[in-house]
C-alpha cells in the first residue's frame with residue numbers, strides 16, 4: 001500500500017506539538033510527512049521568546065532537533081513559505097515548487113497587527129513575534145536611548161520589559177484607559193500601572209497615535225490625537241494579533257468575519273481534507289492566543305487522524321498567570337463579571353499593592369472568574385474552584401483575604417476531583433497523576449517524565465508537587481525525609497541542628513538527636529555537614545570514621561583497591577614545569593595517566609601506601625589536592641578567553657582560577673562543577689555545569705543548576721552583566737544556600753527543581769534577599785574560604801595521619817596479591833579475575 | 836580433622852582506629868580488624884577481601900549498625916557485611932570469613948590456621 005502524504009504548513013509551537021503526537025501514534029505509518037516553515041529556524045518556544053534577550057539561544061529555545069525530524073522520517077523544509085493552495089488539485093505551492101497532499105494541516109499561527117498609522121514603515125518600527133524581530137530590535141537598540149511599545153496588553157508589557165533590559169528608557173502607549181484591558185478591571189489596571197511606573201517604565205494611556213515622523217532629539221516622534229507627542233529611538237507594535245489565514249482566504253475556505261480559519265470540533269475546516277490548529281484556527285467564533293489551547297487542538301487532530309470518532313476540541317480555558325516586569329498578574333475565567341447576575345468580591349490593599357477580585361455566581365456557590373494583581377499566591381486555588389465548579393465555602397471572601405484577616409488556607413489537593421486539570425499545557429488531570437503513581441512512579445521527578453506535567457510553561461509546578469505528595473502519602477508511601485534509621489531528620493534539618501547548636505562531632509549529634517551508631521548513609525552526610533559548617537580537617541580523629549573511603553584516603557578507589565590521584569589544576573592552566581613533575585611522578589610509580597573531562601590529569605594505580613609519598617612529591621612541586629574524591633567543588637573549566645582568543649571579551653581563565661581558588665575544598669551535598677567561557681561562543685560548555693559563567697561585553701552572565709552526567713540539564717540563566725565582585729557574591733549565596741538546604745547526594749539541578757517556587761524563588765532569595773539571609777550566607781562562605789587548608793599537605797606532615805596509609809599495618813613490605821597488572825597501549829592496567 | 840590454629844599477634848592497640856578498620860596480613864591472607872569502642876566486645880575481624888569485587892578493601896569501609904547488627908559497608912559496591920557472622924545483608928548466598936579476635940595486653944591477636952607446609956618443614 002502506498003503511503004498518503006500529509007503536509008503541515010507552519011513549523012511553530014503547535015505544528016511541532018502536533019507532529020510529536022502524530023508520530024507517537026499508529027497513523028504515523030500511513031503518511032509521508034512534509035513540513036513547511038516560513039521562518040529559518042526549527043520550531044522554538046515562542047512563549048519564552050523574551051529569554052532570547054537574556055542570553056538564551058535558538059538552541060535553548062528549540063522545541064526539537066533536526067535529528068529528531070530525520071529519525072521520524074519527516075521532511076522538514078524550513079525557510080520555504082507556502083504561497084499558494086489549490087484545493088481541487090490538492091497541491092500547495094512554494095517558491096521552490098508544487099507539492100501534492102492527501103491531508104493538509106494549517107498551523108500558521110498569527111501575525112502582529114500593526115495599526116494603519118502614517119509612518120509605520122519607518123525602519124526603526126518593529127513587531128515582537130519572531131527571533132528575527134528580536135535580532136532587529138536588538139540591533140536598533142544598540143545606538144538608541146529610548147523605546148516605545150504601542151499596546152499595553154500582555155505582550156506589550158513583556159516587550160516593554162525587553163526594551164528595558166536592553167538598556168532603553170521604555171514607554172508604553174495604550175489606547176484604552178488602562179493596562180491589560182482584556183484581563184484586568186479599572187482597579188487592577190491602576191495598581192499594575194503604579195507598580196510598573198515604579199520600575200521606571202512610563203505608561204501613557206488613552207493615547208491614539210496619529211503619525212510617526214522624524215524626531216528632533218531622538219530618531220522618531222509620535223504624534224497623538226490629543227496634540228501631544230513623544231520622541232523615541234524605536235517603536236515596537238504590540239497592538240494585538242491576527243490569525244494567519246491568507247492561504248485559507250485565497251483558496252476559498254470558510255474564514256471568520258474578523259479573520260481565522262473556521263474549524264469544527266475535530267479541527268477540520270470547510271474542506272474535509274484540510275485541518276487547522278493553533279492561533280490561526282477559529283473555533284466557535286473564538287481565537288485562542290495561548291499555547292495550551294493550541295496543544296489541545298493538536299492532540300485532538302492527531303486523534304482524529306487516528307480514526308478516533310470521539311475526539312473533539314471543546315474549547316479551552318483562557319486563564320493566565322504571569323509575571324510582567326516582575327509584577328504578578330492573574331486573570332481567571334469571566335474576569336469582568338459579564339455573566340448575568342454575577343457578583344463581585346474585592347480585596348484591595350494599596351499599602352502592600354495587592355489587588356484581588358472574585359466574580360461569583362448569583363447564588364454565591366460558584367466562582368466564575370477572578371483578577372489578581374501584585375500577588376499570585378491565590379491563583380492555583382481560585383483556578384481550581386473556577387475550572388472544576390467546586391462549591392465555594394460559605395464565606396467565599398475568605399479565599400482572597402490575607403490569612404491574618406481570617407483568610408482560608410489554600411485548597412488542599414484532596415479537595416480536587418479526579419478530573420481536575422493540573423497541567424493545562426499537557427492536559428494532565430489529577431486522575432492521570434494518580435494513574436502514573438499507581439503504575440509505579442514514586443516521586444515527583446518520575447511523575448513529571450511519565451505524564452509530561454509541568455514541562456510546558458511551568459505554571460503548575462507547585463500544584464503538581466502538592467498533588468503528588470498528597471497522593472503518595474495516601475498510598476502509604478512514606479514521603480519520609482528521614483536520612484536513615486539513625487536520624488529522623490532530613491539533611492537540611494540536621495544541618496540546622498548542627499549549626500544552631502554548635503555541634504562539632506558525629507558522636508554528639510547522634511547522642512542528642514539520633515539513635516544507634518550510624519551507618520554508611522548518615523556518617524558521610526554528617527561528615528559533610530560538619531565540614532561545611534566548621535571546616536575542620538577531614539582526618540581529624542573524630543571525623544575519620546565518618547568519611548567514605550575516598551574521603552578517608554583522599555583519593556578515588558578503583559576496582560582493584562588501588563587509587564587514582566587528581567591534583568588541582570585551577571582553570572586548567574598549568575606550567576610546563578608542573579606538567580613535567582606530573583609526568584615524572586607518574587613514571588616513577590608506574591601510574592596509568594589520563595586527561596580528565598575537567599581539564600586535569602588523573603593518575604591511576606597508586607597503592608594505599610604510595611599515596612602519601614606521591615603527594616609529598618606533588619606538594620613539593622606546588623600542587624594541591626583536587627578534591628576529586630569529595631562531594632565538593634571539582635573543577636572550574638575554562639576556555640582561553642580574551643588573553644588569546646580573538647573572540648574573547650573577558651579573561652575567562654583568570655576568573656576560573658579565582659573561582660576555583662575560592663571554592664576549593666568546600667564540602668557540599670554532592671559534587672559541584674563550574675566553568676567560565678570568554679564569550680557567548682561558550683567553548684567551556686558552562687551551561688552544562690552547576691555554575692556556568694559566560695563573559696559579556698559588560699561583565700558576566702551567571703547560569704545555575706545545570707549538569708552533565710546521567711540526567712543532563714541545561715543551566716538556567718540567573719543574573720546578567722555582573723561585575724567580578726557581584727558574580728562572586730551571587731555564587732557565594734547560591735552555593736551556601738545549596739549547601740545548607742539540599743538533600744544528601746542531591747545535585748544542584750534536582751535541588752532547584754524541588755525548591756517550591758523553583759528558579760524564581762531562588763532569584764528572590766539570592767538577588768532580592770527576600771528571606772534576609774544573604775549577609776549570613778556570605779559570612780559563612782567567607783569563614784570557609786578563610787579556613788581552607790590543603791588536606792593532603794596537612795596529612796603528609798602529620799605522622800599520626802600517615803599511619804592510616806599502611807596497606808597492612810603489620811607487614812609494610814607485603815604487596816596486595818590481587819593487584820596484578822598487564823600492559824595496554826604502552827601503559828599499565830589492572831587484571832582482576834573476579835571483577 | 837580440625838586444622839591446627841594459633842593466636843597470631845597482628846598489631847597493637849595504637850594501630851587501631853576507633854569506629855573504623857585496619858588491614859593486617861596473616862598466614863590466612865589479608866584480614867580486616869575493626870574497633871567499635873561502643874560495643875562489647877569491641878573488636879571484630881573478618882576477611883579483608885570483598886567477595887563482590889575480589890579486591891582487598893573491606894577494612895576501608897564505613898562501619899555502623901543496621902537494625903542493631905554491627906556492619907561494615909564495602910567501599911566499592913556498598914554491600915553490608917555483618918561483623919560478627921560475616922553474612923552479607925543484601926545477598927543471602929554471600930558471606931565473608933570471620934576470625935576470633937582478642938586483646939592480649941597491648942596486642943591484638945587473631946586465631947588463624949597454622950600453615951601446614953611450614954609446620955611440617957619446621
Ligand SMILES: Cc1cc2nc3c(=O)[nH]c(=O)nc-3n(C[C@H](O)[C@H](O)[C@H](O)COP(=O)(O)OP(=O)(O)OC[C@H]3O[C@@H](n4cnc5c(N)ncnc54)[C@H](O)[C@@H]3O)c2cc1C
Pocket residue numbers: 009010011012013014015036037038039046047048049050080081082083107108109110128129130155158244247277278279280288289290291292294457
Ligand atoms: C512574546 C510572546 C510571549 C508569549 N507568551 C505567552 C504565554 O506566556 N503563554 C501562552 O500561552 N502563550 C504565549 N504566547 C503565545 C504563544 O506563543 C502562541 O499561542 C503560540 O506560539 C501559537 O502557536 P502556533 O503554532 O499556533 O503559532 P506560531 O508559533 O506563531 O507558529 C506558526 C508558524 O507558522 C509559520 N507560517 C505562517 N504562515 C506560513 C506559511 N504560509 N508557510 C509556512 N510557514 C508559515 C510562521 O512563520 C510560524 O513559524 C506568547 C507569544 C509571544 C510572541
Ligand code: SF4
Pocket residue numbers: 639640641642645646647648649652677678679680681682683684
Ligand atoms: S568561548 Fe569565546 S573566548 Fe572562549 S574560546 Fe570560545 S570563542 Fe574564544
Ligand code: SF4
Pocket residue numbers: none
Ligand atoms: S561513566 Fe561509568 S565507567 Fe565511566 S567513569 Fe563514570 S561510572 Fe565509571
Ligand code: FES
Pocket residue numbers: 422423424425426453454455456457458459460461
Ligand atoms: S500548565 Fe503549563 S506546564 Fe503545566
